[in-house]
Amino acid sequence: MTTETRPPEAADSTGRGVHSPGRAAIAQRHLRLDRWWLPQVMTAAGLLLFIGYSTWRAFFGLHTSYAAPYVSPFYSPCLAANCPKMDGGADWALFGGWWSLSPALIVLIFPLGFRLTCYYYRKAYYRSFWSSPPACAVAEPHAKYSGETRFPLILQNIHRYFFYVAIPVAGILTWDAILGFRDPQGHWGHMGLGTLVLLVNVSLIWAYTASCHSCRHIVGGRLRHFSKHPVRYRMWTWVSKLNARHMQLAWASLFSVGLADLYVYLLASGAFSDPRFF
């Protein structure tokens, strides 16, 4: 395809972005007719809902965080000494007795950091909270933009370290779900609705974690010659399949973790009792 090339116009303070000199003179900042704002609003609503709920639970949920044999995923592992006694659970008072705030605040930093630096959530909040961009081909309101080139956003590059931490965290939640195969007195071989809730939640957490872009890179994406690493290539292919669903898994696991916590909360506050299957 042919074109002419002209020297770049000197930047002019009268117009920026789509109104820069030399570009087609169109007054509107965008000409989209569809409801381009809808995904942005829905994303913001979903994220705010979760932020509000989890903040309330993390600060004030300690006494409703355990309903034998189930522990809320927000409170596991417990690294402070002020947790309710969890029979067989991840109750390690590494922080000792001086920590008097909610123990959830210590451990939630890791999943929070994991999700905050996640490539999908970055897209979600850059678009919905920061309008950068609000939607495709809709002009953003900011005069300057440096993206992830400098502090603080350059720190998004540490995502993979949160991924490394996310694996043991998911492991502990798996153990919590296994502990759910007991009755409230601690005898094995039982199951209730709560067991199912925890199992579904931990499966979604694993699927979300395994579908991470950093995971995809580490298992095989960094290689140049797949043909020389057949096992890693196979693993990369699996992770790539999951990775294509990363957005859906991000939302599904976000809701499931909230629902699992809500379920424990309802049991612990005596709203109803856990239906037992056997």
Place this chain on the structure above:
Amino acid sequence: MSYEATFRVWRGDAEGGELTDFQVEVNDGEVVLDVVHRIQATQAPDLAVRWNCKAGKCGSCSAEINGRPRLMCMTRMSTLPPGETVTITPMRTFPVLRDLVTDVGFNYQKAREIPAFIPPQGVKPGEYRMQQEDVNRSQEFRKCIECFLCQDTCHVVRDHEENKPAFAGPRFLMRMAELDMHPLDAAGDQGLDRKATAQEEHGLGYCNITKCCTEVCPEGIKITDNALIPLKERAVDRKYDPLVWLGSKISRRR
């Protein structure tokens, strides 16, 4: 069956211009480019529009239809809201030449700035041998028809003219990813680290992975997931992974 539609087409040049209304006939099965051609044939013979293949393969007919970057020849009239005015403008990220034609020279400039494939030592052309699984990833990127719709929609340059010198844009960052994944590229032997230069010289960090390039690509290339994010991860390997960094310090020759 045919009907009358209202088309609002931007007409003008770098000095200025405006949206001009046309009443024009539309027939079943037509695409937007057919209707633009009818406007040209019947009402505005001097309407400037760039096109070649009418098959979504040459990448010439890029424009913005109802505010969305698209190929005019691949946008069926039946997919647009019936009865509503169809607005067509040139791409709004590049300097306009006339009417729907823009100067996409920015992209050629960026293409030249990416160091080309470096052939491996001791292997003559014609002797290149590669395994299919090693080129699968690059082959997705080779589907690119260079329509530059991704470059047009990317907010890094669309909304910030001043970022143009520093940012190669999705199409050319994808080219860097392609070369870095290429089984035979010998850039490393020549001391060229494509992972690090993507970030240091071609503006990879400007991309905030908001996926508009992927949304508009008419070839359906998963630019963000398969090229940009993997390239970011590769840059992390080089720059922020202490183990990899230490390894590269200890063994200077890779």
